[in-house]
Amino acid sequence: MAIDPQFTENREKVDEHNGHDVWGPVDEPEELGIHGTHVAVDFDLCIADGACLEDCPVDVFEWVETPDHPESEEKADPANEAQCIDCMLCVDVCPVDAIDVDAGRTA
Numbered sequence: 001m002a003i004d005p006q007f008t009e010n011r012e013k014v015d016e017h018n019g020h021d022v023w024g025p026v027d028e029p030e031e032l033g034i035h036g037t038h039v040a041v042d043f044d045l046c047i048a049d050g051a052c053l054e055d056c057p058v059d060v061f062e063w064v065e066t067p068d069h070p071e072s073e074e075k076a077d078p079a080n081e082a083q084c085i086d087c088m089l090c091v092d093v094c095p096v097d098a099i100d101v102d103a104g105r106t107a
């Protein structure tokens with residue numbers, strides 16, 4: 001399963017975190033939803049591989065602790081999504097297709 005690219009239509013904005021939107025459903029600690037809008041990371045798919053943090057040329061991602069989540073205890077948070085230059089590297093390197101970037105989709 002990959003992140004739903006239509007998540008803004010299929011999900012509800014339920015919260016904000018570090019200046020970006022959170023799209024539900026959220027039921028912590030097991031269910032964390034999608035973080036970000038322009039750069040969106042499905043926290044429920046993220047396995048904390050880290051390739052996006054290593055490869056992003058403008059440091060959009062930061063680790064955030066997610067204790068007791070079934071997939072991983074930290075997630076790649078799109079904390080600086082406004083810096084994104086739409087290179088699509090993160091989308092290409094994510095091993096579980098947890099990231100979607102859409103230049104036309106802004107918070």
Ligand code: SF4
Nearest residue numbers: 056084085087088090
């Ligand atoms: S598309 Fe490129 S610039 Fe934007 S978050 Fe992904 S790796 Fe970073």
